[in-house]
Amino acid sequence: MPDTQHDAPYVQRGPVTLRVLGTSVTLLESIRERAREDLGLRLEFTVMDGVAAQRAGVLAPDSFEIYDQWFHNVDFVWPAGAIQPIELSRLEHWESINDLPKTGRLTPHAPRGAGGNPVDRLYVQPDGSCGPRPTEHITMLPVSHNVDSFGYRLDMLPEGLSDAEESWAWLLDPRWRGMVSLQNDSAIGAIDAALAAQAAGLVTFEDLGNLSVNDIDTLIDCLITLKGKQHFRTFWSNQDQASSDMVRGRVGIESLWSPAMTALKQRQIKVRMAAPREGYRAWYGGMSLSRGVTGRTLDAAYDYMNWWLSGWPGAVMARQGYYISTPELTRPHLTTAEWDFWYAGKPAAEELAGPSGPCGMIHKGEVRDGGDYLTRMSRIAVWNTVMDEHNYLVRRWNDFMSA
CATH class of the missing domain: 3.40.190.10 (Periplasmic binding protein-like II)
Incomplete structure (x- = not known):
């Protein structure tokens, strides 16, 4: 007699569709294509200007799974209940994120700066507010900055x-x-x-x-x-x-x-x-999870956030002039000349490519205005x-x- 528990046809589950709301700072077509290839996801990017993205983040949290904007926008989307806490235990590269978003400065003696320092709205506090005291949940994953x-x-x-x-x-x-x-x-x-x-x-x-x-x-x-x-x-x-x-x-x-x-x-x-x-005036970008994302889609959202800090996307950001929160994971994805120019503040050893690919954007001998990463972000x-x-x-x- 057939095993009726197992003779039903196997249903192939298709790839998850992940909707990402944000701005042109990070929602690049090269990022979407590479993430789709690496993760097997269907990715839909909704690109808006900063004000429109902020408004949609507050008013339409069911229209996206990942909110990709800036830390000062946490002051809008968190009180509105539009995003859910991110579990540190599910972040593969949390330990590789440097001190800037975790403590508010890169070095103990650097000024914290006035205004919306990321650390002040990073951690979800026991009473549900957000603040600087470390906990096991965060409001936004620190990603790109400048x-x-x-x-x-x-x-x-x-x-x-x-x-x-x-x-x-x-x-x-x-x-x-x-x-x-x-x-x-x-x-x-x-x-x-x-x-x-x-x-x-x-x-x-x-x-x-x-x-x-x-x-x-x-x-x-x-x-x-x-x-x-x-x-x-x-x-x-x-x-x-x-x-x-x-x-x-x-x-x-x-x-x-x-x-x-x-x-x-x-x-x-x-x-x-x-x-x-x-x-300088500084900014810090990151990613938050919509309040409604669950199940396989939530798993895919964590996969996407972990992928962002794994190395290759940080190299794309560097060629735009932006930094990544896990610079040492990005370093192997840049040539020595690229790392020396974008992060180390050294003269370009050769013609360097820009975000669109062809060389010639950065000329040999050119030095980045403002110096190295530590100097600029301090x-x-x-x-x-x-x-x-x-x-x-x-x-x-x-x-x-x-x-």
């Missing part, structure tokens, strides 16, 4: 600044009038503007990472006055616009991110990313952050944009 400042065209540098020490004050210096662009996102553009205003001696803030209502009013009133004098040429919303304005010569100095620098160098524009004496003035008066800042920033 420091940002401003870039400027060397051939448009005003007389008198060529020998001056780089400062955030340059963004508001009258000698750059009509050639300045800022990032138009209030959460980031306002920090750049605040760094510039304080460096220029126009205002003094008690806490650069958490401006009061009076601080915000003083800053915005100052910016509106400058706008009335045609100090600002444009306000960019994406990196293509930022690089295009500088290529066309409409802008000589602007808030700038690493991929835009890449695009400018590929166009043979002589541009430098400043290492301001006041320090000079953080402020982290991207969500201020207590965030809603008021957004309203006043919109006043500035529409003035």
